[in-house]
Amino acid sequence: MRKVVIMGCGRVGAALAMDLSRSGDQVLILDIDPAAFRFLPDDFNGTKVVGNGIDLDVLRKLGIEGMDVFVSATRGDNRNVMAAQIAKHIFGVPIVASRVFDPLREEMYRNMGLRTINPTRVQAKRLKRIIDAKSDEEANEMVAEFMRQEEI
Amino acid sequence: MYIIVVGGGKVGFQLAKELVEANHEVLIIEQDAQKCAEITDELGDIVMEGDGCEATVLEKAGTQRADMLLAVTGDDEDNLVSCQVAKERFNVARTVARINNPKNEEIFRKLQVDITVSATSAIMAHIEQELPTHHLIPLMKLKGSGLEIVEVRIPDDSRVVGQPIKNILLPYQSMISLVVGEDGQPKVPSGETILHAGDEVVAVTMHESEESLREALMSPPPPRSF
Numbered sequence: 188m189r190k191v192v193i194m195g196c197g198r199v200g201a202a203l204a205m206d207l208s209r210s211g212d213q214v215l216i217l218d219i220d221p222a223a224f225r226f227l228p229d230d231f232n233g234t235k236v237v238g239n240g241i242d243l244d245v246l247r248k249l250g251i252e253g254m255d256v257f258v259s260a261t262r263g264d265n266r267n268v269m270a271a272q273i274a275k276h277i278f279g280v281p282i283v284a285s286r287v288f289d290p291l292r293e294e295m296y297r298n299m300g301l302r303t304i305n306p307t308r309v310q311a312k313r314l315k316r317i318i319d320a321k322s323d324e325e326a327n328e329m330v331a332e333f334m335r336q337e338e339i
Numbered sequence: 340m341y342i343i344v345v346g347g348g349k350v351g352f353q354l355a356k357e358l359v360e361a362n363h364e365v366l367i368i369e370q371d372a373q374k375c376a377e378i379t380d381e382l383g384d385i386v387m388e389g390d391g392c393e394a395t396v397l398e399k400a401g402t403q404r405a406d407m408l409l410a411v412t413g414d415d416e417d418n419l420v421s422c423q424v425a426k427e428r429f430n431v432a433r434t435v436a437r438i439n440n441p442k443n444e445e446i447f448r449k450l451q452v453d454i455t456v457s458a459t460s461a462i463m464a465h466i467e468q469e470l471p472t473h474h475l476i477p478l479m480k481l482k483g484s485g486l487e488i489v490e491v492r493i494p495d496d497s498r499v500v501g502q503p504i505k506n507i508l509l510p511y512q513s514m515i516s517l518v519v520g521e522d523g524q525p526k527v528p529s530g531e532t533i534l535h536a537g538d539e540v541v542a543v544t545m546h547e548s549e550e551s552l553r554e555a556l557m558s559p560p561p562p563r564s565f
Contacts, residue, residue, distance in 0.1 A: 241416055243442050265392055265416040269446075276449050291394040292420070295427050 188213055190254045192280075194240035194270050195261030199286065201226035203258065208233045212256075215249060240270040243277070251278045259285040268296050268303075275301065340364070343405045343431075345391030345421045346412035347374045350437060354409060356382060366400055392420045394428050402429040411437040419443075422452045475553045478541070486512065486543050491556050495536040498560040505530035509555055510548035517541040 189212045193200050196218035204227060208214045214233030218224065221237045238245040240259065251257070257274035259267035267285040274280040284302040287293035293305035313333060320326035340363050344351045347369030358365045359382060368391035369375050375386045389396035391410065402408065408425040410418035415438055422434035436447055438457040447455045476490045493499060499507050504515055518528045519539040526532065534540070544552045 241443075242440070243446070263416065265414070265420040269416040269419050272450055273446055277446060289393060291428075292392070292424065295394070295424065299423075299427065 189256050191215070191256040191258065192217060192240075192249065192251065192254050192274075194218075194257070194259045195267075196223040196226055196235070197260065197262065198226055200258075200260040203260065204233055205231060215254075217245075217249070218261075241266055241273065243273065246273065246278065251280065254278075254280050256280070256282040256284070258283075264289050264292055268292070268301065271296075271301050271303075340406040341401070341404055342366075343368065343391075343397075343400055343402060343408045343425075345408065345410040345418070346437075347371070347378050347386060348411070348413060350411045351409075352378055352381075354411065355385065359385065368396060368400055392417055392424060394424055397421075397424060397429060402431060405429070405431050407431065407433045407435065409435045409437075413439060415439050415443050415447075419447060419450065419452065422447075423450065426451060475549060475557070477549070480546075481543070485545055487546055487549075488516075489542055489544055489549065489552070491540045491542065491553070493534055493536055493538045493540060494557055496559045497534075497536065497557050499534045499556055500536045502534060503530060504528050504532050504534065507534075507555060509542075510544065510551035513542060513544040513548055513552050513555075515540055515542045 191207055191212050191214050193204050193214065193216045196204070196216050200216060204214050204216045208231060215236060216227070216233060217236045217238055217240050219237065219239050224235050227235070236249055238249070240246065251274060257271065257280045259270040261267055264287045267287060271283045271285040275283040282302070284304070285296070287296060287303045287305055288307055290305050290308055293303045297303045317326040317329055320329055342358055342363050342365050344355050344365060344367045347367045351367055351369070355365050355367050365385050367378055367386045368389055369378065369386060370388065370390055372388055375388045378386045387400055391397065402425055405425070408422065408431045410421040412418055418436040418438070422436050425431040425434050433453045435454040435456065436452045438444055438447060438455050441457045441460045444455050444457055444460065478488045478490050480487045509515070515528055517525055517540070518532060518534065519525045520535065521537045540556060542552060
């Protein structure tokens with residue numbers, strides 16, 4: 188069982204929190220907006236914390252030093268990479284991952300040693316593939332295939 | 340020098356103005372079109388509209404030949420990323436970040452931003468200089484008598500360090516009523532109790548005698564005369 192902090196309870200953060208929590212990880216999810224936790228289903232058994240993930244005091248208080256994984260998935264690229272660097276370089280969290288929408292920034296921080304992922308390029312490619320499909324059925328089959336690849 | 344200023348708010352605007360007056364080549368990068376127009380009216384054509392954290396924008400701004408990049412927006416995360424992109428992708432020799440939350444100074448330094456400037460820290464440093472470092476804290480007033488209870492921490496260089504209380508000349512109607520040593524143990528003092536540096540002393544005094552009490556307990560020993 189890993190101790191995981193997820194910063195940003197949007198659709199992605201919430202889905203990841205559920206996924207990890209169901210497979211036995213101990214999950215703490217952080218968001219500056221308490222209304223964001225609506226994305227979590229009622230049976231989520233992790234911890235919800237309202238707070239800012241780029242605030243050192245907030246991170247210390249939630250026990251970041253003992254965590255195994257830190258994920259930043261807010262809407263803000265800069266907030267995500269700043270939080271990730273704090274977790275990695277100030278608090279020594281072993282696994283740190285971030286979503287970064289800007290492809291150039293994503294590549295740069297990946298080269299600087301963060302685990303980053305850029306959803307925009309992958310999605311643009313997939314969207315292109317479904318509009319190039321010969322029929323709606325073929326497009327839907329492609330989407331089903333994407334889902335199978337990701338075990339959704 | 341060619342200097343890029345990211346953020347055209349009050350700080351960025353004034354900085355750019357000064358730098359232009361000092362004959363530097365300056366470019367402000369600002370996201371807000373309205374602000375860009377205002378700056379252009381005042382300072383001429385030295386503004387580029389865009390996100391100063393984006394590599395494509397910084398490339399168009401000619402960041403590769405910049406001697407310095409100053410990131411002075413109101414958001415620390417934007418200032419950090421702007422400096423990091425300038426360093427990593429464009430090898431800018433000196434990056435300067437404005438820090439809004441003083442707690443972030445440590446982070447920025449660790450993440451190789453060359454210079455950080457925090458208005459909060461600068462102002463705090465000034466305030467601390469102005470305030471007496473050794474002071475007496477009034478805790479409560481005793482009703483009717485004009486007496487009050489105050490707290491004092493004995494400084495390292497105080498004249499009373501190592502002295503028994505009976506040797507200390509206290510102002511009229513002042514009394515030391517409690518001494519808490521560095522071990523956290525409270526004791527009711529007698530005349531023989533020795534005071535140590537760092538002791539918390541709770542005393543009763545007249546309001547008018549506060550300053551004399553402070554003097555008696557906190558000031559350094561008088562210079563010796565032979």
